[in-house]
Amino acid sequence: MTSTEIRELRNAPAMLPLFAKAVIRAGVKPGKAPALPDIGIRLRDVVLDSKHLATYRKVCAFPADGHLPVTYPHLHAHPLFMSLLLHEDFPFAAMGLVHVRNRITQYRRINEREQLDVECSFGELVQVEKGYEFSILTHVSTGGELVWESESTMFRRGGGSGGGQSRKTPPETTPAENFEEWKVPADAGRRYGAVSGDRNPIHLYPLTAKLFGFKRQIVHGMWSKARCLAALHGQLPDGAFTVDVQFKLPMFIPATVKFVQEDAADGIDFRLLAKDGVKPHLTGTIRSAG
Incomplete structure (x- = not known):
């Protein structure tokens, strides 16, 4: 997606104001032909907080081994996710979206002292039987090397194509x-x-x-x-x-x-x-x- 407009951030967005904005935009309607904005957000030189990492390990039961848990980079992407979902051209309300699938590829183990560049953008929007599904793509690199990426698939109920096959027992x-x-x-x-x-x-x-x-x-x-x-x-x-x-x-x-x-x-x-x-x-x- 070479035409994607990438917005650079100096700091990660604060989550509480983002949730407040999500409440304000709770009434957004997608219209008859919703489309995702061709945008992305990038946050460079993320320095990891050792106390935060230790808390995450405790909450999720990961051992401390000098490397990031496989799922940990997702936390640095989450504020960027929310910023994308609250963009003025995003066709759905963020409230009510359901995370239905998540795929992570780790290309090598990430040392907990490495600085990370995190970039998020929209993937494909498809109409399914009961609504719409779309993906958010995340790429994490360090020193120009891609080390981690993910695709999070979200579901929005309503406006689906219908016509689904009868359910099998x-x-x-x-x-x-x-x-x-x-x-x-x-x-x-x-x-x-x-x-x-x-x-x-x-x-x-x-x-x-x-x-x-x-x-x-x-x-x-x-x-x-x-x-x-x-x-x-x-x-x-x-x-x-x-x-x-x-x-x-x-x-x-x-x-x-x-x-x-x-x-x-x-x-x-x-x-x-x-x-x-x-x-x-x-x-x-x-x-x-x-």
């Missing part, structure tokens, strides 16, 4: 047998929100979640992905690899969940399941990017 599934059981506390959303800056009300308290139609607060999808990768930390490839996840059913917290991993011919498959060992909160794959 899902196959019967037996509960998982080989798993790790985790207890996810009620404050997990508040703790992750504090370190990530994503203080969306649906993640904080039962009352604030009910205002948006949830019976109680739900955990962040990117916390779930990070927690799974923390459990797999010692098994991640040494070279370039891609970790691709789909976010399924929301995880109402507090919760008891089951983490399942399986060796595949070309990598690792993993799932984060509800207490019954059947219903999925997240499914993912890890594959070499070589």
Whole structure:
């Protein structure tokens, strides 16, 4: 996208004003033919805060090994995400968007002392059966070397194409047998929100979640992905690899969940399941990017 207009920032945008703006723009309507603005945002020379990194590791259960956790660069991209979603030409309201998929490719391990350049831009917008899906692309480089990139796919309900095929009866599934059981506390959303800056009300308290139609607060999808990768930390490839996840059913917290991993011919498959060992909160794959 050589014609993309890239706006340079000197500092990361503050999250609280961005959320306030999101509330103001909650009534934005997409119109009959929504289109994404051809824009991007770049933040150069991001210096990592060791205390912030230590807190993130604690919240997500990553060990300290001198390198950034695979999901950590996403935190530096999140304020840029929000700035894109609040651009005056963005056709949807930021409130109500659902993160449905996330793919990260790490080309090499990133030393925690490296300075990073982070750039975010819009990908493709497509109309699906129940609404619209679009992606936000993130590229992280250091010294001109691309070291990390991601594609986050968002869903906006309404205005879909319809005409979907009739649903097939899902196959019967037996509960998982080989798993790790985790207890996810009620404050997990508040703790992750504090370190990530994503203080969306649906993640904080039962009352604030009910205002948006949830019976109680739900955990962040990117916390779930990070927690799974923390459990797999010692098994991640040494070279370039891609970790691709789909976010399924929301995880109402507090919760008891089951983490399942399986060796595949070309990598690792993993799932984060509800207490019954059947219903999925997240499914993912890890594959070499070589």
